[in-house]
Amino acid sequence: MTLAQHIATLGQQARAASRVLAAAACAQKNAALHAIAQAIQNQRAALLAANAQDLQRAREQQLAPAMVDRLTLTEKGIDAILTSLAQVAELPDPIGAMDDLRTRPSGITVGKMRVPLGVVGIIYEARPNVTIDAAALCLKSGNAAILRGGKEALASNVALAGCIAQGLQQAGLPAHCVQVLDTPDRAAVDAIVSLPEWIDVIIPRGGKSLIERITASARVPVIKHLDGNCHVYVDASADAQKTLAVIENAKTQRYGTCNTAESLLIARPVLAALLPEIARTLARHEVEMRCCPESLAALQAAGLPAPLLRAATDEDWDAEFLAPVISVRVVDGLEEAIAWINTHSSGHTEAILTENHTHAMRFLREVDSSSVMVNASTRFADGFEYGLGAEIGISTDKFHARGPVGLHGLTSQKWVVLGDGHVRA
Amino acid sequence: MTLAQHIATLGQQARAASRVLAAAACAQKNAALHAIAQAIQNQRAALLAANAQDLQRAREQQLAPAMVDRLTLTEKGIDAILTSLAQVAELPDPIGAMDDLRTRPSGITVGKMRVPLGVVGIIYEARPNVTIDAAALCLKSGNAAILRGGKEALASNVALAGCIAQGLQQAGLPAHCVQVLDTPDRAAVDAIVSLPEWIDVIIPRGGKSLIERITASARVPVIKHLDGNCHVYVDASADAQKTLAVIENAKTQRYGTCNTAESLLIARPVLAALLPEIARTLARHEVEMRCCPESLAALQAAGLPAPLLRAATDEDWDAEFLAPVISVRVVDGLEEAIAWINTHSSGHTEAILTENHTHAMRFLREVDSSSVMVNASTRFADGFEYGLGAEIGISTDKFHARGPVGLHGLTSQKWVVLGDGHVRA
Numbered sequence: 001m002t003l004a005q006h007i008a009t010l011g012q013q014a015r016a017a018s019r020v021l022a023a024a025a026c027a028q029k030n031a032a033l034h035a036i037a038q039a040i041q042n043q044r045a046a047l048l049a050a051n052a053q054d055l056q057r058a059r060e061q062q063l064a065p066a067m068v069d070r071l072t073l074t075e076k077g078i079d080a081i082l083t084s085l086a087q088v089a090e091l092p093d094p095i096g097a098m099d100d101l102r103t104r105p106s107g108i109t110v111g112k113m114r115v116p117l118g119v120v121g122i123i124y125e126a127r128p129n130v131t132i133d134a135a136a137l138c139l140k141s142g143n144a145a146i147l148r149g150g151k152e153a154l155a156s157n158v159a160l161a162g163c164i165a166q167g168l169q170q171a172g173l174p175a176h177c178v179q180v181l182d183t184p185d186r187a188a189v190d191a192i193v194s195l196p197e198w199i200d201v202i203i204p205r206g207g208k209s210l211i212e213r214i215t216a217s218a219r220v221p222v223i224k225h226l227d228g229n230c231h232v233y234v235d236a237s238a239d240a241q242k243t244l245a246v247i248e249n250a251k252t253q254r255y256g257t258c259n260t261a262e263s264l265l266i267a268r269p270v271l272a273a274l275l276p277e278i279a280r281t282l283a284r285h286e287v288e289m290r291c292c293p294e295s296l297a298a299l300q301a302a303g304l305p306a307p308l309l310r311a312a313t314d315e316d317w318d319a320e321f322l323a324p325v326i327s328v329r330v331v332d333g334l335e336e337a338i339a340w341i342n343t344h345s346s347g348h349t350e351a352i353l354t355e356n357h358t359h360a361m362r363f364l365r366e367v368d369s370s371s372v373m374v375n376a377s378t379r380f381a382d383g384f385e386y387g388l389g390a391e392i393g394i395s396t397d398k399f400h401a402r403g404p405v406g407l408h409g410l411t412s413q414k415w416v417v418l419g420d421g422h423v424r425a
Numbered sequence: 426m427t428l429a430q431h432i433a434t435l436g437q438q439a440r441a442a443s444r445v446l447a448a449a450a451c452a453q454k455n456a457a458l459h460a461i462a463q464a465i466q467n468q469r470a471a472l473l474a475a476n477a478q479d480l481q482r483a484r485e486q487q488l489a490p491a492m493v494d495r496l497t498l499t500e501k502g503i504d505a506i507l508t509s510l511a512q513v514a515e516l517p518d519p520i521g522a523m524d525d526l527r528t529r530p531s532g533i534t535v536g537k538m539r540v541p542l543g544v545v546g547i548i549y550e551a552r553p554n555v556t557i558d559a560a561a562l563c564l565k566s567g568n569a570a571i572l573r574g575g576k577e578a579l580a581s582n583v584a585l586a587g588c589i590a591q592g593l594q595q596a597g598l599p600a601h602c603v604q605v606l607d608t609p610d611r612a613a614v615d616a617i618v619s620l621p622e623w624i625d626v627i628i629p630r631g632g633k634s635l636i637e638r639i640t641a642s643a644r645v646p647v648i649k650h651l652d653g654n655c656h657v658y659v660d661a662s663a664d665a666q667k668t669l670a671v672i673e674n675a676k677t678q679r680y681g682t683c684n685t686a687e688s689l690l691i692a693r694p695v696l697a698a699l700l701p702e703i704a705r706t707l708a709r710h711e712v713e714m715r716c717c718p719e720s721l722a723a724l725q726a727a728g729l730p731a732p733l734l735r736a737a738t739d740e741d742w743d744a745e746f747l748a749p750v751i752s753v754r755v756v757d758g759l760e761e762a763i764a765w766i767n768t769h770s771s772g773h774t775e776a777i778l779t780e781n782h783t784h785a786m787r788f789l790r791e792v793d794s795s796s797v798m799v800n801a802s803t804r805f806a807d808g809f810e811y812g813l814g815a816e817i818g819i820s821t822d823k824f825h826a827r828g829p830v831g832l833h834g835l836t837s838q839k840w841v842v843l844g845d846g847h848v849r850a
Contacts, residue, residue, distance in 0.1 A: 106805070110810075422671075
């Protein structure tokens with residue numbers, strides 16, 4: 001059997017299993033989640049041993065420390081996996097809910113029922129915890145899953161797949177509800193993204209290059225998350241104290257996350273009053289500021305430490321630094337800020353600091369990003385903070401799902417029509 | 426300028442216009458719709474003259490009568506266009522509505538705002554009325570539109586584009602909100618579907634071959650409508666009178682529509698009691714029945730007219746006949762009917778006839794089609810019948826939009842976060 005045939009077989013099996021899972025009761029899906037947790041709990045030693053094999057190979061191949069870190073499974077990491085399984089079991093079941101039932105003039109009653117997408121393919125890096133997270137969210141939302149993790153985590157993933165299979169079996173669900181792809185061949189990814197007959201959506205979780213490669217070749221819809229060049233705009237009527245608190249949090253709470261602020265816009269009328277204080281706050285965290293000429297002059301005049309100030313290049317305005325660096329630019333006011341953001345932002349998350357209601361509402365309406373915020377830190381853009389209970393990814397697209405994607409993003413709706421022998425006139 | 430550059434320029438212009446349109450008030454969009462109607466009303470003679478040019482060329486090129494029919498603009502057709510513009514103006518504006526605002530434990534208030542998709546590309550056949558329909562729905566939903574109609578309608582579309590431009594100008598909206606592509610070159614379509622930077626979604630309206638060609642090459646998401654192989658399943662507990670009425674309507678009201686029933690499944694326990702009567706009803710409309718061996722024998726035994734009875738081939742089970750033809754198959758009961766439908770249906774619309782509540786609910790839940798119905802004719806699967814007010818197409822996909830697509834299908838939602846200086850802990 002060729003690799004393509006093998007993947008097509010997985011797809012067919014997933015499709016068949018998805019029919020059963022789509023009709024499964026919430027209690028049965030939750031039973032599977034708890035049984036998977038129990039299997040993991042029972043096999044802690046075996047899981048850690050499998051992970052040790054992966055880590056051994058990773059060290060031999062001199063993987064980057066950050067990669068080894070994500071690959072590592074610890075007792076505490078297993079505890080976190082068990083907690084997350086229990087949390088997903090607690091979430092309300094989105095499937096089967098009927099909405100908006102209304103009787104039409106013709107006499108039929110029309111509404112919508114929430115249903116699974118069907119088969120979800122998830123392609124991710126060598127992070128064993130994602131195997132369980134993704135399986136749990138797909139299971140709860142009634143979708144069969146085909147999981148393809150980074151090959152460096154192969155032994156860990158095969159061991160986890162065993163626990164998943166055991167849990168599914170115990171709950172009386174088909175083993176093919178979750179299939180973990182155990183071929184290290186990279187061509188398997190190309191095969192997965194080319195099967196629209198069997199796979200309904202692909203969710204890549206990983207770096208930009210992985211996502212761009214998948215998007216370029218995919219014949220299946222992709223929920224994709226590209227970069228987060230998040231802006232904070234300080235309006236002329238911003239409150240100084242809120243501004244300092246929000247910018248400090250948005251830029252410095254964590255540097256490597258996609259919802260970290262990377263660009264600061266400030267309205268000219270408050271440049272002199274607010275920017276030096278903002279800059280001093282950032283300087284305490286050693287954040288480098290890449291400035292437009294006007295903001296650079298203002299900060300130099302205010303005596304900010306020279307090593308942290310630089311003139312911005314054209315590239316800086318579009319960059320996701322993921323580092324203690326921020327670009328700084330003076331704008332006339334709201335109009336220019338919105339236009340600038342809609343040109344340079346990656347469409348992830350933007351915040352305005354203002355006490356002006358009309359400016360707040362215009363910013364919310366006119367900024368074309370997946371999250372828009374008033375007087376709040378961009379760091380809040382997150383499925384847990386938004387109350388989704390769990391997050392399978394963040395979409396920077398507008399189609400189907402936008403922003404943090406929880407269980408709902410893994411569902412669709414079908415129309416239901418209830419009649420009593422009604423015919424169309 | 427090459428064709429690709431020309432299309433990219435249209436895309437850029439559309440993107441810029443879409444920013445203005447996304448922020449436009451409902452009153453302004455409605456003013457544009459009314460002004461377009463007024464311009465059409467004022468230029469009836471010129472529109473009919475332009476259409477006469479298209480018809481002249483069509484006759485010279487010996488176009489099929491059905492195509493000429495769709496191409497023809499009459500006084501009555503113009504009246505219908507004016508009515509549809511007025512109806513779209515009457516529809517509630519979906520844009521800007523905020524939903525589900527909830528305060529989270531962190532103190533931020535999180536909700537969703539409905540927003541336009543951005544730029545919509547619509548590719549359709551030589552039907553001048555679609556030019557106005559599509560423009561009106563995009564305008565109302567705040568989306569810039571690039572319209573590419575069949576080249577046989579070029580003169581008509583250019584004349585209509587003039588009316589649209591006039592209406593937009595009168596309402597103070599950018600002319601690039603609606604751009605009608607006036608190059609007959611077929612390569613223009615390939616260019617439109619390859620511009621994800623400038624175009625957010627493609628909606629093809631036309632035959633299956635057009636849609637398959639676009640889907641194969643598109644790098645932009647497509648809302649696509651493939652075929653409608655709609656099933657009616659007669660359950661063991663079906664009511665005879667409702668069954669006859671629904672099947673007659675579903676099969677014979679119109680033959681060429683995608684929501685017409687093409688396949689009949691009947692539960693074995695009611696084969697003898699119901700199928701002959703159903704067949705006699707269909708025979709009155711000269712509908713040919715392509716039967717499985719068991720149903721064929723039953724109908725022959727009941728003395729149905731031989732010329733209307735045929736043994737079904739394997740292809741018949743997957744066919745969209747669009748003609749007075751129906752496939753007929755006996756099944757054991759509900760389980761087999763659902764499994765059969767989920768294998769052979771095109772996922773458009775399916776109906777069950779039953780008085781059994783549990784069977785009705787299982788059919789609704791387990792049949793994986795965009796519309797599922799109980800005791801109602803498949804012919805109801807339609808945006809107007811469902812109360813959408815208007816329909817830009819029917820999606821047989823599950824991603825983003827499913828079934829009849831109205832204004833909502835042309836929108837997305839973004840997250841809004843309201844704080845008061847909140848930071849993430």
